[in-house]
Amino acid sequence: VRDGDEWVIDGHKWFSSGADGAAFAIVMAVTDPDAPRHERATQIIVPVDTPGVEIVRPVPVFGHAGRGWSTHCEVKYTGVRVPIDNALGGVGAGFMIAQKRLGPGRIHHVMRWLGQMQRAFELMCQRSLEREAFGSRLADKQTVQNWIADSAAEIQACRLMTLDAAHKIDAGDEARVEVSVIKFYAARVLHDVIDRAIQVHGGLGLTSDSPLSTMYVMARGARIYDGPDEVHRMVVARRILKSFESGGGWRFG
Numbered sequence: 001v002r003d004g005d006e007w008v009i010d011g012h013k014w015f016s017s018g019a020d021g022a023a024f025a026i027v028m029a030v031t032d033p034d035a036p037r038h039e040r041a042t043q044i045i046v047p048v049d050t051p052g053v054e055i056v057r058p059v060p061v062f063g064h065a066g067r068g069w070s071t072h073c074e075v076k077y078t079g080v081r082v083p084i085d086n087a088l089g090g091v092g093a094g095f096m097i098a099q100k101r102l103g104p105g106r107i108h109h110v111m112r113w114l115g116q117m118q119r120a121f122e123l124m125c126q127r128s129l130e131r132e133a134f135g136s137r138l139a140d141k142q143t144v145q146n147w148i149a150d151s152a153a154e155i156q157a158c159r160l161m162t163l164d165a166a167h168k169i170d171a172g173d174e175a176r177v178e179v180s181v182i183k184f185y186a187a188r189v190l191h192d193v194i195d196r197a198i199q200v201h202g203g204l205g206l207t208s209d210s211p212l213s214t215m216y217v218m219a220r221g222a223r224i225y226d227g228p229d230e231v232h233r234m235v236v237a238r239r240i241l242k243s244f245e246s247g248g249g250w251r252f253g
């Protein structure tokens with residue numbers, strides 16, 4: 001709520017990634033509940049040392065609390081006061097700013113995941129060439145060959161879909177469908193490629209002697225953060241069906 005020249009913030013949030021060690025938080029708060037739906041929220045810069053800001057704890061994810069940037073903190077805001085000028089981009093612009101940031105932000109997630117896919121793929125191929133079981137190399141077994149071939153196809157599909165979405169954004173398109181498609185598709189491919197690489201490594205893949213176990217844990221979150229798979233599928237289907245309803249059909253390209 002606004003009080004003269006200040007915002008007064010009361011709230012309780014978890015999964016504030018990187019809050020541990022941060023100089024400031026960006027709080028997205030409803031500042032005008034009666035405004036049109038997409039103009040109700042404002043983003044406000046809140047220095048973390050402002051009285052009333054309390055980082056309660058880094059919430060452990062799969063048993064790991066993390067440190068610094070890798071934390072996902074529970075944060076309480078009690079009577080926190082910051083100047084009105086701390087509003088980012090104007091009062092009521094919170095949703096619009098979030099939408100602008102989320103598209104490129106999701107592409108950025110997929111770029112990092114592509115690196116993880118590549119690493120898992122390389123580890124899988126190398127291990128299959130080194131390890132022998134039941135009289136032949138793992139690389140000579142058709143099941144493993146299928147995993148390698150499927151992973152190669154899926155990783156390349158993710159790369160090209162990511163480039164396509166990025167090109168469309170560069171050209172001034174919001175690319176909402178393309179961004180949502182890569183968000184849920186690449187999250188699944190990331191999971192599956194790491195999972196196959198772990199399987200090829202056997203017990204070793206589960207240990208911390210291999211990076212795969214940590215990669216697997218990190219990859220699971222990809223299907224949830226910045227919107228769970230189901231929500232992105234819903235966005236994709238709704239937009240495509242809307243286009244059909246208005247007689248436009250759907251062109252790939």
Ligand SMILES: Cc1cc2nc3c(=O)[nH]c(=O)nc-3n(C[C@H](O)[C@H](O)[C@H](O)COP(=O)(O)OP(=O)(O)OC[C@H]3O[C@@H](n4cnc5c(N)ncnc54)[C@H](O)[C@@H]3O)c2cc1C
Nearest residue numbers: 014015016017018061072221224225226227228230231234
């Ligand atoms: C590692 C990690 C880091 C995060 N960092 C941040 C951060 O920095 N800042 C921040 O604000 N948030 C952050 N989050 C929160 C994240 O954005 C939410 O967890 C995510 O959007 C899902 O919301 P939720 O957890 O409330 O799940 P819910 O909304 O409760 O959804 C639970 C499940 O319900 C199903 N579901 C939901 N909606 C639909 C639908 N429309 N159709 C079909 N099924 C549906 C899905 O299966 C979904 O997984 C982070 C989360 C994680 C895991």
